[in-house]
Amino acid sequence: xxxxxxxDLKAFLLVAQHRSFQxxxxxxxxxxxxxxxxxxxxxxxxxxxxxxxxxxxxSLTENGAAFLQRIDPLLSQLDTALDATRFRPQELHGTxxxxxNEGGAHWLLAHVVEGFLQAHPQVMxxxxxxxxxxxxxxxxxxxxxxLAESVPLDMIAVPFGGPIRFxxxxxxxxxxxxxxxxxPADLLQHRCIAQRLPSGKRYRWEFVQHGKPLTLNVPxxxxxxxxxxxxxxxxxxxxxxxxxxxxxxxxxxxxxAQQVLSLFSPPIAGLCLYYSGHRQIPATLNAFIAAIRQAxxxxxxx
Numbered sequence: 001x002x003x004x005x006x007x008d009l010k011a012f013l014l015v016a017q018h019r020s021f022q023x024x025x026x027x028x029x030x031x032x033x034x035x036x037x038x039x040x041x042x043x044x045x046x047x048x049x050x051x052x053x054x055x056x057x058x059s060l061t062e063n064g065a066a067f068l069q070r071i072d073p074l075l076s077q078l079d080t081a082l083d084a085t086r087f088r089p090q091e092l093h094g095t096x097x098x099x100x101n102e103g104g105a106h107w108l109l110a111h112v113v114e115g116f117l118q119a120h121p122q123v124m125x126x127x128x129x130x131x132x133x134x135x136x137x138x139x140x141x142x143x144x145x146x147l148a149e150s151v152p153l154d155m156i157a158v159p160f161g162g163p164i165r166f167x168x169x170x171x172x173x174x175x176x177x178x179x180x181x182x183x184p185a186d187l188l189q190h191r192c193i194a195q196r197l198p199s200g201k202r203y204r205w206e207f208v209q210h211g212k213p214l215t216l217n218v219p220x221x222x223x224x225x226x227x228x229x230x231x232x233x234x235x236x237x238x239x240x241x242x243x244x245x246x247x248x249x250x251x252x253x254x255x256x257a258q259q260v261l262s263l264f265s266p267p268i269a270g271l272c273l274y275y276s277g278h279r280q281i282p283a284t285l286n287a288f289i290a291a292i293r294q295a296x297x298x299x300x301x302x
Contacts (some may be wrong), residue, residue, distance in 0.1 A: 093122035104145030132198035148269035163267035191239035192218035
């Protein structure tokens with residue numbers, strides 16, 4: 001006699017439980033006719049009839065009920081043994097190093113880091129924040145976080161946080177005294193708070209006018225390298241600053257600052273986590289990417 005398959009035994013168990021070929025077939029993902037054929041094959045191999053079939057119902061024969069009583073606990077024990085033996089991924093451990101800009105690190109701390117560390121307590125998450133762009137592979141990082149426009153072309157990027165705007169802001173007191181600029185060119189007549197890039201150069205403010213990009217080297221007698229300090233200087237009435245909108249949002253909402261030249265500051269592609277596709281991705285990084293995607297779906301856009 002040909003060996004009876006485990007699949008046929010489990011199929012019989014489902015038919016017996018549901019008292020229906022159709023319901024059992026749906027659960028198994030097979031056709032009703034193929035399931036019926038399998039049960040006839042099982043009966044042929046055993047040499048006994050297990051099921052009474054009518055056009056409307058299925059019931060167990062006496063032999064079928066006795067057979068069910070014997071195999072049900074055996075199949076249950078088998079499932080338990082398989083579950084206990086089946087390979088399960090080990091708990092993630094090790095260090096995950098990420099080089100991020102300050103804004104990216106803030107978003108990750110607000111939306112990702114706590115849940116990720118709770119889910120993977122054996123992982124050391126090492127986030128280095130700095131303004132300069134680095135070669136993440138050469139400097140030993142698993143991933144980097146930058147604006148999409150700054151991600152190297154040979155890297156795989158995972159966007160998060162939604163589009164972002166860089167905006168010009170000033171305090172109401174400053175604008176009352178100096179006037180409200182109506183176009184980017186008007187900034188040349190204002191005190192502006194300049195930004196020093198990590199390279200040492202002053203950042204040229206970027207706008208869009210008549211559908212074309214426009215950059216300005218603005219005047220001013222204060223230069224900073226930190227967006228939060230730039231917003232603080234605006235609140236003190238020291239001039240106009242150009243910062244990422246999330247840094248300015250609290251000051252705008254509480255009336256300490258207001259946006260100017262909004263028509264010239266359209267949104268751009270936001271932040272991305274990026275990594276090299278030319279080497280094996282660590283399991284910790286895969287898990288972190290999954291956490292970012294989950295948080296990105298739940299978190300409001302910036």
